[in-house]
Amino acid sequence: MTVLTVLNLKKYFPLQKSFIEQLITRKKLTVKAVDNISFKISEGEVFSLVGESGCGKTTTGRLIVRLEKPDSGRIVFEGQDITFANEKLLRPLRRKMQIIFQDPYASLNPRMTVGDAIAEPLVIHGIMSKKEAKEEALKMLESVGLTPSVTFYKAFPHQLSGGQRQRVVIARAMILKPKFIVADEPVSMIDVSLRASILKLLMKFKNIYNLTMLFITHDLAVARLISNTIAVMYLGKIVEMAPVDELVENPLHPYTKALLSSVPTIVPQMKREKVVLKGDVPSPINPPSGCRLHPRCPLAMGKCVKEEPQLKYVGNGHYVACHLV
Amino acid sequence: MTLLEIRNLKVYYYTRRGVVKAVDDVSISLDRGEMVGLVGESGSGKSTLGLSIIRVLPHQAKVVSGSIVFEGIDLLKLSEKEMRKIRGKEISMVFQDPLTSLDPLQKIGDQLIETVLEHERNLSRKEACEIAKKTLQDVGIPSERMDNYPHQLSGGQRQRVMIALATILKPKLIIADEPTTALDVIVQDRIMDLLASLKKELKVTVLLITHDLALAAEKSDKIAVMYAGHLYEYGASKDIVSKPLHPYTQGLIDSIPDVFVKKEIREIKGHPPDLVNPPKGCRFHPRCPLRMDVCSVKEPPIVNVDGRLVRCWLYAQ
Numbered sequence: 001m002t003v004l005t006v007l008n009l010k011k012y013f014p015l016q017k018s019f020i021e022q023l024i025t026r027k028k029l030t031v032k033a034v035d036n037i038s039f040k041i042s043e044g045e046v047f048s049l050v051g052e053s054g055c056g057k058t059t060t061g062r063l064i065v066r067l068e069k070p071d072s073g074r075i076v077f078e079g080q081d082i083t084f085a086n087e088k089l090l091r092p093l094r095r096k097m098q099i100i101f102q103d104p105y106a107s108l109n110p111r112m113t114v115g116d117a118i119a120e121p122l123v124i125h126g127i128m129s130k131k132e133a134k135e136e137a138l139k140m141l142e143s144v145g146l147t148p149s150v151t152f153y154k155a156f157p158h159q160l161s162g163g164q165r166q167r168v169v170i171a172r173a174m175i176l177k178p179k180f181i182v183a184d185e186p187v188s189m190i191d192v193s194l195r196a197s198i199l200k201l202l203m204k205f206k207n208i209y210n211l212t213m214l215f216i217t218h219d220l221a222v223a224r225l226i227s228n229t230i231a232v233m234y235l236g237k238i239v240e241m242a243p244v245d246e247l248v249e250n251p252l253h254p255y256t257k258a259l260l261s262s263v264p265t266i267v268p269q270m271k272r273e274k275v276v277l278k279g280d281v282p283s284p285i286n287p288p289s290g291c292r293l294h295p296r297c298p299l300a301m302g303k304c305v306k307e308e309p310q311l312k313y314v315g316n317g318h319y320v321a322c323h324l325v
Numbered sequence: 326m327t328l329l330e331i332r333n334l335k336v337y338y339y340t341r342r343g344v345v346k347a348v349d350d351v352s353i354s355l356d357r358g359e360m361v362g363l364v365g366e367s368g369s370g371k372s373t374l375g376l377s378i379i380r381v382l383p384h385q386a387k388v389v390s391g392s393i394v395f396e397g398i399d400l401l402k403l404s405e406k407e408m409r410k411i412r413g414k415e416i417s418m419v420f421q422d423p424l425t426s427l428d429p430l431q432k433i434g435d436q437l438i439e440t441v442l443e444h445e446r447n448l449s450r451k452e453a454c455e456i457a458k459k460t461l462q463d464v465g466i467p468s469e470r471m472d473n474y475p476h477q478l479s480g481g482q483r484q485r486v487m488i489a490l491a492t493i494l495k496p497k498l499i500i501a502d503e504p505t506t507a508l509d510v511i512v513q514d515r516i517m518d519l520l521a522s523l524k525k526e527l528k529v530t531v532l533l534i535t536h537d538l539a540l541a542a543e544k545s546d547k548i549a550v551m552y553a554g555h556l557y558e559y560g561a562s563k564d565i566v567s568k569p570l571h572p573y574t575q576g577l578i579d580s581i582p583d584v585f586v587k588k589e590i591r592e593i594k595g596h597p598p599d600l601v602n603p604p605k606g607c608r609f610h611p612r613c614p615l616r617m618d619v620c621s622v623k624e625p626p627i628v629n630v631d632g633r634l635v636r637c638w639l640y641a642q
Contacts, residue, residue, distance in 0.1 A: 196579075199582075266586075
């Protein structure tokens with residue numbers, strides 16, 4: 001069953017022009033953060049968006065939980081079109097979709113005890129009384145491994161380590177028993193030896209509640225571990241999308257190949273030929289014509305400059321946007 | 326041939342909370358022309374070790390004992406004036422964040438030229454300018470960029486400028502402290518390739534300080550693993566990755582996912598210790614799955630197992 005459908009989603013951010021620019025040009029400058037992307041996530045699936053900074057993966061996540069308003073396209077969650085839904089309509093849906101942010105230092109109120117922060121969503125949504133919510137929060141603290149839960153309930157965020165804070169953030173997201181979670185780089189600020197435990201905690205909840213997850217990461221190794229499907233983004237576009245093993249073992253897009261050949265690994269002998277891209281990622285304000293990778297792609301042809309490649313189905317659940325395929 | 330030999334180094338931070346034993350009795354030697362990956366989590370003492378070699382420790386930190394012998398000279402015995410001649414010229418450093426380590430108000434060309442003139446007083450500005458241009462080209466930046474300010478460059482380009490600054494005087498040792506942590510993977514890979522090729526061309530020794538075991542495994546010749554101020558394992562990269570001896574190294578390898586390997590990950594239970602009051606005996610023992618009675622009583626000695634150094638009771642007699 002499909003939980004989330006995203007269709008031709010677009011989000012352009014207008015740029016502030018300087019005073020002189022306003023005088024000399026009428027043209028509006030925009031950053032094409034998310035440019036016409038489509039995908040589906042089925043129930044219980046972990047769908048990863050991977051890409052470098054600035055590729056639009058975080059914006060996509062924020063659009064889906066409607067922290068940002070899309071410019072156009074459609075977002076359908078459990079059969080309900082929420083693309084332009086107003087706050088009043090979104091409220092009940094927020095119970096079902098939660099987001100976990102990257103920085104556990106910035107996503108907790110420093111003046112609120114950890115326990116109150118976890119209990120708050122239950123009270124806000126009018127699900128329980130304050131007292132019941134406290135009981136529930138204590139239970140949740142146990143299940144994210146913050147024991148003794150009574151002590152942790154009264155702790156303030158600054159008394160906890162980064163890993164513990166991220167557990168609190170996960171607990172707060174899970175207390176409403178959501179169906180769908182957006183996890184935006186949940187482990188990139190956590191120390192290496194503790195990352196595994198946070199990832200395992202997310203997997204535990206995923207299995208218990210049959211959660212559907214949109215996992216946003218720049219780390220292909222983490223994506224390989226946690227996801228069923230990976231979509232690779234470049235400059236606001238999805239360039240390749242496939243089941244995880246298929247994508248890693250049979251990458252077809254030159255950008256995916258370049259990414260995979262750059263990821264450090266403890267088994268370098270498993271690496272395929274190196275694909276080297278020229279230059280740096282261009283500005284998303286004025287992205288290249290045709291295929292956005294063409295100025296950097298070692299295999300670019302004349303067609304790539306003029307015509308934008310569409311995502312094509314090539315079998316095995318594998319989609320690629322490249323003229324070569 | 327040994328270039329740098331650190332013996333029984335202890336570096337402590339004197340804080341209001343007490344004495345933090347950041348580097349505690351670490352001995353390591355680096356050979357000429359090799360890249361050594363110094364791997365550890367935050368707080369393991371890896372950066373402090375790097376800073377103490379080039380003697381730019383923050384004021385709360387003190388070298389308590391030990392020696393750092395570089396080409397036969399104990400750096401810890403040099404005066405600040407003598408050390409200035411070595412810093413940059415013989416040993417240089419690349420930091421994680423190029424934006425805070427480059428002067429924002431000076432053109433990158435001028436920063437390079439100034440570095441040359443500081444150490445080579447008999448050169449003219451014109452000669453120094455030529456050297457600067459050449460070095461920039463070597464790190465893959467066109468010499469027209471000489472007139473740019475740091476903010477006009479991308480993150481990867483800035484890190485290239487940092488590397489140009491670190492190599493312009495042809496040092497014998499480069500300490501690179503998380504040089505690619507702030508960069509995306511593709512840029513990271515290119516910067517690492519650049520470091521590797523400079524290492525080959527200039528026969529320079531590189532100490533790569535990183536939290537990323539996979540990066541160290543792939544790019545460096547040897548790996549040194551630090552935990553809680555101690556050096557726990559040191560040996561050839563491929564041996565360490567294929568057959569780790571220390572339980573902490575094993576734990577690290579098991580805890581990191583890898584894009585090319587389908588595996589379950591296992592976490593290392595517990596947390597790194599507080600270094601004001603580290604555990605007695607082996608500092609890893611509270612988290613170690615293979616701990617024995619002796620581990621919580623006595624510090625393990627360093628043992629040589631087939632050319633690999635490991636500090637663990639499992640291998641000591």
